[in-house]
Amino acid sequence: MEKSKGNPIALLPFIIFLVLFLGTGIISGDFNKMPVIVAILIAAGVALTMNRKAPLNDKVEIFCKGAGHPNIILMVIIFLLAGAFSEVAKGMGAVESTVNLTLSILPQNLLIVGLFVIGCFISLSMGTSMGTIVALAPIGIGISHQTDISIALSMAAVIGGAMFGDNLSIISDTTIAAVRTQNTQMRDKFKTNFFIVLPAAIITIVILAFLTMGGHAEVAKHHFNILETLPYLAVLIAALCGVNVMIVLTGGIIFAGAIGxxxxxxxxxxxxxxxxxxxxNMQTMAMLAILIGGTVEIIRYNGGIDYLLYIVTRKIKSKKGAEFSIAGLVSLTNLSTANNTISIIIAGPLAKNISDKYQIDPRKSASLLDIFSCCWQGFIPYGAQLLAAAGLASISPVSIMAYSFYPILIGICGSISILVGFPRFSPSRSKAKLNEKEADIKV
Structure with missing residues (x-):
């Protein structure tokens, strides 16, 4: 019985990682001062020095097995392909044309609402919140300059739209990480996640419309080419149809390249x-996934994972409690690392253990990981999203927090989905999904 409680000392590498990454950011005021790859390398080195009873060669082998797990390697390949597609599509004008197309059809009295909706569409297509913010922030700033609408509100609308796709897009690294760690299908996770956060998007639209009622500005129409928007649309449709993720991204690269x-x-x-x-551009994220995979495996070998599971689950008495523990686990990790992808990669294996133990459908556990990581990532003032938007607008990231409706609302909707047991899954179908060995390599 004592053995099942694990070994808290084994968590030392993880604590060192958080102290280095978070502590440096707090002291310096810049969370980019400590490269995350360096922090995890130091943590990995500490992990390999622990447990003197085990020979170093054995620990290195354990590390390599964790780093080379099929889920980790496939995640790395998908990261690289997603980066290639995003860059090729951007270079041939897809981002500019998509932004200009949507701006050309927006009602002039619903510009901020439209900005949020555009952000949702672009981030869903591009799979990157940062790319969406960089593309749309200048437009939001221009709208604020032409109206009496607060720049902080404009930036919050841009960030909200960006987090919509970050949470849902099939080429988002957070979605890829959530799906891979929970061994489910991208298509099924998308459907589950979409219906949980849809009310948050609708309420955000209503709030933005109310706050900007009466605002009006003439925004110049810009050139767009409908052909250049097709790669994003094709990738989205193919993914929702259940096409293999490797084929989707490879096809997207070829299609965007051909148009270019x-x-x-x-x-x-x-x-x-x-x-x-x-x-x-994705190499750092790929190496990070590999190093975290190896470090987590050493921590698991030394009993750290068992201890975390014991702490997180010791007061769980129901399936709802287990789902809240997954939400809390990824939330704490994201608040500590200020990176939603990293938080999912770290919390994912623990969430999988919890979901298996309490029979949580993997579609729901993957959705909870992604929802709550994006909730906090789109709200914390030291996160890359708020820092980027605030930097472009020359305002304080703290001023944006007051208007960060969508990130907070998806957290509320995620909590409600746990309380009411939504969505309800067919037990037989859920069990079949867990036993489907090839499911985790499909979109």
Missing amino acids: LFNGSYHWLSLLQKIGDGVT
């Missing part, structure tokens, strides 16, 4: 360069 060659954005060498740039 056709419209003159690329010649074949520059296209290859863009693909390389996209892969390079």
Whole structure:
């Protein structure tokens, strides 16, 4: 019985990681001062020095097994392909055309509502909240300059829309991590997650419409090419149809590249360069996933995971309690690391153990991981999203928090979904999903 409680000392590498990453950010005021890859390397080194009873060669082998787990390696490949697609699509004009297309059809008296909706669509298509913020923040700033609408409110609308897709997009690294760690299908996670957060999006639209009622500005119409928006649409449709994620992303790269060659954005060498740039942009995230996988495996071997499970689950008496523990686990991790992808990669294996023990459907556990990580990531003033938007608008990130309706609302909707048991899954179908070995490699 005592053995099941695990070993709290085994968590030392994880504590060191948080102290280095979070502590440096708090002291310096800049959470980018300590490179996260360096923090996890130091934590991994500490993990390998622990448990002197085990030979170093054995611990290195355990580390490599964790780092090379099929789920981790497939996640890495998907990260790299997603980065390549995002860069190729952006380089051939897809982002600009998508933004301009949506702006051209917006009612002029619903600009902030439209800004939020555009953000939802672009982030859902691009799979990146940061890319959406960089694309839309200048438009939000321009709208505020032409009206009496607060710049902080405009930036909050942009961030809310960006977090919508960060939470749901099939090429978002947070979604990929949540699906992979919970061994479920992207399509099923999307459907489950979408219906949980849809009320939050609708309420946000209503609030923004009420706050900006009477605001009006003439925004110049910009050029767009409908052909350039097709790669995003094709990827989204293919993903929702259940096509294998590798095929979806590879096809998206080829499709976007072909359009770029056709419209003159690329010649074949520059296209290859863009693909390389996209892969390079995701290398840190890929290496981070590998190093975290190995470090977690060492912590597991030393009893740290058993201890965490004991602490998190010792007062759980129901399935709802287990779901709240998953939500709390990823929330605390995200508040500590200020990175929703990292928080899911760290909390994911623990959440999987909890969901297996308390028979939580993997679609629900994956959704909870993604929802609550994005909830806090879109709200904390030291997160990359608020810092980027505030920097572009030359305002304090704290001023944006007062208007961060969507991130808080998805947390509320996630909590309500736990309390009311929504959505309800077919027991037989859920069991079949858990036993479906190939399910986790499909979109």
